[in-house]
Amino acid sequence: LQRVMTFRAVCVFGHEIRGSEGQGHILQRFPEKDWEDNPFPQGIELFCQPNGWQLVPERERPSFFVSVLTDINSERHYCACFTFWEGLDNPQKAEASEVDEDEVPGLVQPTQVYAPKSLVLVSRLDHTEVFRNCLGLIYAVHVDSLSVPLETVIGNLLTCFIPVAGGSQRTITLGAGDRQVIQTPINDSLPVSGSSVAHLFRQLGIVNVLYLFCAALTEHKILFLSSSYQRLTDACRALLAIMFPLKYSFTYVPILPGKLLEVLSTPTPFIIGVNSFFRSETQELLDVIIADLDGGTVTIPECVHISLLPDPLLQQTQTALSMVLDPELEMADHAFPPSSTQPSTLKIQDKEIRAVFLWLFGQLFHGYRWCLHIIRIHPEPVIRFHKAAFLGQRALTEDDFLMKVLDGMAFAGFISERGLPYRPTDLFDDLIANQVERIRQEECSPHKVMNHIKELAEQLFKNENPYPAVAMHKVQRPAESPGHNDPKNLAIFPLLDDVTIQLFIDHAAAKLKTAPPVVKAELKGMVPSGPPLEDIVDRHGHVLANSARRLEVVRNCITYIFDNKMLEAKKLMPAVLRALKGRAARVCLTQELNQHVLQNRAVLDDQQFDYIVRMMNCTLQDCSHMDEHGIAAILLPLVTAFCRKLGAGITQFAYSCVQEHMVWTNMQFWEAMFYSDVQNHIRALYLEADGGEQSTSGPVAGGQELLGALELASEQSRLWPTLSKEQQSERVQKEESTVFSQAIHYANRMSYLLLPLDTSKNRLLNRSGIGDVESVSNSYVTNSIAGSMAESYDTESGFEDAESSDVANSVVRFINRFVDKVCNESGVTNEHLKALHAMIPDIVQMHIETLDAVHRESKRLPPIQKPKLLRPILLAGEELVMDGMRVHLISDGREEATGALGGPPLLPAEGAIFLTTYRLIFKGTPNDPLVGEQVVTRSFPIASLTKEKRISVSLSMDQFIQEGLQLRSCTFQLLKIAFDEEVASDLAEVFRKHMHKLRYPQHVQGTFAFTVGQSGKTLVEHKTKDKNQSIKTLSKNLVKSAKRTISRQNVTRKKYSPPTWENRSNQCTLSLTVCVSATVSEELDQGSLTLSSTIRSSDRQTMSNVVERACCRDYQRLGLGTLSNSLTRSKNEPFRISTVNRMYTVCRSYPGLLIVPQSIPDSTIQRISRCYRQNRFPVVCWRSSRTKAVLLRSAGLHAKGVVGFFKSPNAPSAGTTHTKRKWGSIRGSGRLSAYNPEVGNRLSSKESPQPNGGPSEALFLRQQRAYLYIIGDKAQLKVTDSFQQWEVVPIEVCDVRQVKNSFKKLIKACVPSSEPIMTFHRCLEESEWMCLLHRVLQVSVLVVELLDTGSSVMVSLEDGWDVTTQVVSLVQLLSDPYYRTFDGFRLLVEKEWLSFGHRFSHRGAQTLASQSSGFTPVFLQFLDCVHQIHLQFPMEFEFSQYYLKFLAYHYVSNRFRTFLLDSDYERIELGVLYEEKGERKNPQVCKSVWDYIDRLNKKTPMFFNYMFSPEDEEVLRPYSFISNLKVWDFYTEETLSEGPSYDWELVQRGRQERLAEEVPDKPDTTTPKSQRRIVWPCYDSRSRVVPDAITKLLQSLEAELGLPPEKWKDTWDKIKANQRADSLLMSSNLSHQRRSQGVYLPESGVGSSINLAMDRETSTTSTPVAGRPSTSTLYSQFQSTESENRSFEGILYKKGALLKPWKPRWFVLDKTKHQLRYYETRQDKECTGVIELAEVESVIPGTPTMGAPKNIEEKAFFDLKTTKRVYNFCAQDSFNAHLWMDSIQSCLSDA
DSSP states (O other): OEESOOEEEEEEEOTTSOSSEEOEEEEEEESSSOBTTBOOOTTHHHHHSTTOEEOBSSOOOOEEEEEEEEOTTSOEEEEEEEEEEEEEEOTTOOOOOHHHHHHOGGGOOOSEEEEEEEEEEEESSOOHHHHHHHHHHHHHHHHTTOSSOHHHHHHHHHTOEEOSSSSOEEEEOOSSSOBEEEEOOSOTTSOOOTTHHHHHHHHHOHHHHHHHHHHHHTTOEEEEEESOHHHHHHHHHHHHHHTTTSOOOSEEESSOOGGGGGGGGOSSOEEEEEEGGGHHHHTTOSSEEEEETTTTEEEOOTTOOOOOOOHHHHHHHHHHHHHHHOTHHHHTTOSSOOSOOOOOOHHHHHHHHHHHHHHHHHHHHTTGGGGEEEEEOSSSOEEEEOHHHHHHHTTOTTOHHHHHHHHSHHHHHHHHHHOOSEEOOOHHHHHHHHSHHHHHHHTTOHHHHHHHHHHHHHHHHHHHOSOTTOOOOBOOOOOOOTTTTOTTTOOOOOOOOHHHHHHHHHHHHHHHHHSOOOOOOOOOEEOOOOSOHHHHHHHHTOSOOOOHHHHHHHHHHHHHHHTTOHHHHHHHHHHHHHHTTSHHHHHHHHHHHHHTOBTTBEEEOHHHHHHHHHHHHHHHHTSOTTOTTSHHHHHHHHHTTEEEEEETTEEEEGGGGSOOSGGGGOHHHHHHHHHHHHHHHHHHHHHHHHHHHTOOOHHHHHTGGGOOHHHHHHHHHHHGGGSOHHHHHHHHHHHHHHHHHHHHHHHHHHHHHHSOSSTTSTHHHHHHOTTSTTOOOOOOOOTTHHHHHHTTSOOOOSOHHHHHHHHHHHHHHHHHHHHHHHHHHHTOOHHHHHHHHHHHHHHHHHHHHHHHHHHHHHTTSOOOOOOOOOOOOOOTTOOEEEEEEEEEEOOOSOSGGGTTTSSOOOOSEEEEEEEESSEEEEEEEESSGGGTTSOEEEEEEGGGEEEEEEEEOOOSSSSOOOEEEEEEETTTEEEEEEEOTTSOHHHHHHHHHHHHHHHSOSSGGGSHHHHTTSOGGGGSOOOSOOTTHHHHHHHHHHHHHHHHHTTOOOOOOOOOOOOOOTTSOHHHHHHHHHHHHHHHHHTOOTTOOOHHHHSOGGGGGGHHHHHHSHHHHHHHHHTSSOOOSSSSOOTTOSEEEEOTTTTSOSOTTSOSSEEEETTOOHHHHHHHGGGBGGGOOOEEEEEOTTTOOEEEEEOOBOHHHHIIIIIOTTSOOHHHHHHHHHHHHHHHHSOOOOOOHHHHHHHOOOEEOOTTSOOOEESSOSSSOOSEEEEEETTSOOOBOTTOSEEEEEEOOOOHHHHHHHHHHHHHHHSOSSOOSSOHHHHHHHHTHHHHHHHHHHHHHHHHHHHHTTOEEEEEOTTSSSHHHHHHHHHHHHHOGGGGSHHHHHHHIIIIIIITTOOHHHHTTOSSTTGGGOOOOHHHHHHHHHHHHHHHOTTSOSBOHHHHHHHHHHHHHOSSSTTOSSSHHHHHHHTOTTOOTTOOSOTTOOSOHHHHHHHHHHHOGGGBOTTOOOOTTOOOOOOOSGGGOOOOGGGTOOOTTTOOTTSHHHHHHHHHHHHHHHSOSSOOOSSOOOOOOOOOTTTSOHHHHSOOHHHHHHHHHHHHHTOOGGGHHHHHHHHHHHSOTTOTTTOOOSOOSOOTTSOBOOOOSSSOOOBOOOOHHHHHHOOOSTTOOOGGGGGGGSOOOHHHHOSEEEEEEEEOSTTOOEEEEEEEEETTTTEEEEESSTTOSSOSEEEEGGGEEEEEEOOOOTTOOSSOOGGGEEEEEESSOEEEEEOSSHHHHHHHHHHHHHHHHHO
16 A cells, blocks of 8 residues: 655745745645655755746736656656745835836836745645645635644645555545545556546647657657646646557656756657747757647657558558547538437547557557567566567568567567566456457458447546546635635735644554555466467468469479489479578478488488578578568578588588578577577476476366466466475576576577688678677678689688687677677576686687588589580670679569560579670570570670669579679660679779770770770880871871961962872862862962962872762762862852861861852851850751752850840941851742741741730741741740841750750660669650650751741751751751662761761760760760651661661770761871771771671671662651650660670671581481471560561572572662562552551561551551541552442532632542542542541531632532541532532441
């Protein structure tokens, strides 16, 4: 029994401090001495007035609240504080008259002030209402001057004795006519909450309280704010109540005084309440969650992350709470809601909320008792909780909230208090033991949950209110009479007689001593554990589903191993390793292995040992460091059982080969294992003892074999008091010895698994830092690999002893830490602990000596047979930089190679990685034995490497490879490799350094294209005489003389006639030479020089090279540079070739010869160029042969240049006038043609507002079109000149950074490094690559249409070398059929990309200097656009899709010099621009990609497009919508059998080798050989296995005619010439605007395949407007009679498209083809247009519109509505109109 109230102290304001600030001190306290068992808490006066002791001018009402103080023993003291106010004279009041007061109103001082006086009651029990009543009674006695002495009331109060618990009721009276009934709770372990929980939820709401609940459980700091002290106390009490059964063990201060606010900055968690008065002081707390009870808000700082309940539980809890707090919510939508659904009363609602949280903890903690380890029973039980097993069996290892709760202090207290096997039980124990099944069944039914909650709430309410009917309270309250609060009537609270009160206390104490002791038996008993966890988990279906077949495979494999059927076991091994990913299979493996262990030992031969170790490693590999499923725990005894004999008396155990796992270095794992074993031994100890003595009681004796450890401990605890001292000490000693022996055993076990086999290598320390408790991994050397391993490490270090002792010391330290921890917790004696510490170094040393012998013997074993390293085929001139290193190629995110999409698992594969001067090559064989004969090759050029990343890889094999590299290439390849054990780490580092050196050479001359054929030593430039001396001289002289002669004033004119160039016609050379010479001689001024003046006679040979460049050839073809042979140039030509840039002084990145308007002198060009970025001024690059419109290119203007050009046309600026003149000449060159207003609509949606503010009109819809359109950046000014001669079209272009980022995402989408989270199409969309293609194509089509209407266009975007180049190249490709041939496309790339200075080296990051800029695939984007056009117009290109892929691969490969360097200037400087074709040292090495393509094209039709059937002057207008674009298969395809097919010689030689291997020595004639072959995705080249029809026919023709294969082109041309015009394949009378409806050729690696299939997609999207005919035009190929195709025909008037007149046409209704065709006249064979009846929606009578034929009745009009537009028709009369409508309708209904 315990007193309910122990102390009372009255504290009064102290007078010694001046001002309004004061300090409280105790006036009187009773009893004056402390109770023996309960010292008086210090500092109560601070808590009586938390805001500080202050005087007030007016009397305040009495207040009451309860503070909670916690003493040093974690005992809580409840301090009930009753405060009232007493008047006293103001010490600061000066004698002053009323007049003075009126004069100084601001300084009025009241004559009387009021000081607080507090009555404080300190108790160990929390009965708030009783405290309020008792203190209120004392106050009432004092105020109302009742006849009862205060000493009697206080004496009675201090001598009331109240039981702590037990459900009793006690009536107390204090002798003032009062009576109170105190009910004690039935069970004091359940908290008493009154209605505080309900109030808390009303104040903050469900979500906020749940946040606070989770924050308190996961140990965050929580601060309550309120202006009411009692509400702070209630809120804190409520939060603790809902945490039951966990108890809060950190700082708990419901009311914190203002003077102690610094407590809030403590680093430990807390729950504290503070008055809102101090709100400003709490704003700076960065890691404190603040709950404002008055405002109803919870503020969580940004840096605080609260882990919430696991998902289904959180939702269920919220639902249950809302049903309790707002029962009307469920009925709110009912049509007939019940009449009354009021929530329960506050006290009942309080218990219902607590019941929800009790139910929640039941869900969270059910089955916890099955994870308890009892490690000592006597003298006191010691319990430990196996956290990993609990989380694993509940499948909650990933749950952050539960992990934090289980690691927290509250749960530790929960285990130490509730883990005991023999103790009193309460409501929570009953819930865990008996209602788990019910909770599980209720999960899906909220109503059942509510019923359960109501039952629990009833029990909670009954516990708190055992006698709810009793309410006999009679307490005197102070009278509320008038004048009651008058200060004159209110006496000062008197000093009490302490002697009288002490007599009361002494008398009560004496009476208590003489009274007989009240003994209430504690109802202790065995705590039930509830259903075991496994059953629950199985029912939930959380166990990983492993099919019975997989388990059967595991069992069979183990049987084969132990039956020595090794071949069978080897076949099953891959399947077993895959199955062991599942938990059930791992458990099955441990069970099967257990059966083969006899007397703790199983001796195996080498191969059996290898297989068993391999399976153990695979099993442990997927275990986390926690070992939540207990797999490592089951394997621990097995790894010390399986062994093999290495020699005389030397045995190697499995543990030496399974050390490479995190679990072995996790201290918590070893502790859990140790406690589990100790529990088993202690259980065995008592079972044996009980069995021997035959003294167990009846009910236990029968089932003692089934007794669990906790039940046994409970029984032993019950018997403990009945044992004699000797028996007790004997049992304690036996238990301690058991723990001690297990500690020795575990010291041995730990040394087995922590000491590496080769202790002379300091691998352990390097890899794991096992000195750390947190360390998670250490390395190992497997079984017989140890032999091959030894050579890989430096054994001559000379520090072996020191290092091995380091290993030993770290292991000793680790084991010592473990021993200290477990022995202290288990109560091992100090003597035993010292003995253990002395023993551990000896154990470790002894084990090291054993391991040395094992290691020595293991080195003598033959190494494991590994696959032979396959050598790659190298190009001529390609050399190995590093020989093959054994690696494993790991599967990445592409599923084809892993067999996930069908087909064999080709990856992972084992082989070698080779680094050559040109490529990075992996060649090996798949790990899966079913496809082990296949060869896997994956390679990419070293120059295309874009990202290298170190990775750590673990494989499910006996080797555990840790180091790996992930290498990504911009040729859309990914090498994910893991180095084999035999590859030393320093060798891997050397490999990386070499790779970086090759990828980023110091200079472009270090790339493969320059070093090919030279050995590494000859990279230094030779001093020998070079045949190409003239080229070198030219390059040097051009650069030097450019610098030297810029300032030269007078130059002599000279003319020269250079020699002719190779086999070119003299005429061509002469005319161009004359052109150059004439230009020079005519336009000589101070700034220009003749070529001959700067080039010595020995170098004039090379001048013809300048003339011979692609630019000049093309200018001549276009008629831009043609001149007569005479020295005078014809003046009427609008353009001329300018040599102003021949020394590359005006613009470094332009070619030497440029086309400019005739009227612009060179001096003007030099001035104009400064206005443009990079000096890239406008030059002509193409002219339309039909409209004579020209295409110009330039960079964007400088910002300052824009103003000068456009804003001040009248300013005296040379640049402005000359530019105008230049554009004027362009205008003169263009032929005025009819302007099509539709073009403007398509080109630009930009609108220019009219000056009158009226509706704006479209930009291009003007009376007169502009002669020149400037396509400029949106940033440039949008202006139009007053004469409408030119116009700026501002567009948004893709920034280079945008292209770079988009490409990175595209690569990751097409070649993911791991299993992608999003789908391929989603990743593709996020990359925005298709959007960029769409933009470029859109702009290009815009320019094509402008040029086609006769307007000239200048493309002036960014620096003029990226997007500008893309656009002008695509425009020329679309407009000029010549560029769609082999020669034309080469010329286009050489002219626009190479000569005009696209920065290939910079954008491709080819050297060390450009490494930081990163890879930006501008040229690849252009090739992709060409690919999209090729797909839409397959008959317009001479080259195939493969040709484009070939260029896309080799423009980054650096195999050829073509795409190196950034401009012609740089190429001349290096001497590579005019290399002589016939002067190659090695005929096998091509320096130009074009030469290589020409050579290949003669041998094979791989680049040729068999469908090539061009139309004259065809202008292509491709669709550019994203829906019309396709992903280029260059990005996604792969051929693992031979690697990339773009190095043709390698592929050919590889195939020859494979064919040679496949041919048998003796042909088998008995069985017919099948022609069928399996084609595997991503492995085989489909085009080679299934060649296309035309290639096959060509081959057979060549064989029949006896022609060599090189003559394929001749054969093809002959066949083509003989084809008739009506042939399906080669028909040229197809409507040619869009012929993708024709024949579709799937693309392949080595040639085109033919497939006569219609492309339905384009036929459905084609529009039957002029220029977009539908698929039905294909019908015109077939010969047929007219009557067949003409169902109904006649003349109809048809209204044209927008703004077009009515015209009569001859219409033919064709039922066969289901179409309505119309012709200009009846005799015409070619139709003008087609209306597809499939697209017709309705035929309805129409009305005449503007411009309709006159004198025709209204009923003759009818409309035909299609999916795309409405056609208006007019027949001759109404009869004919009805005939047409009926005929069309019947056609529609027939369909």
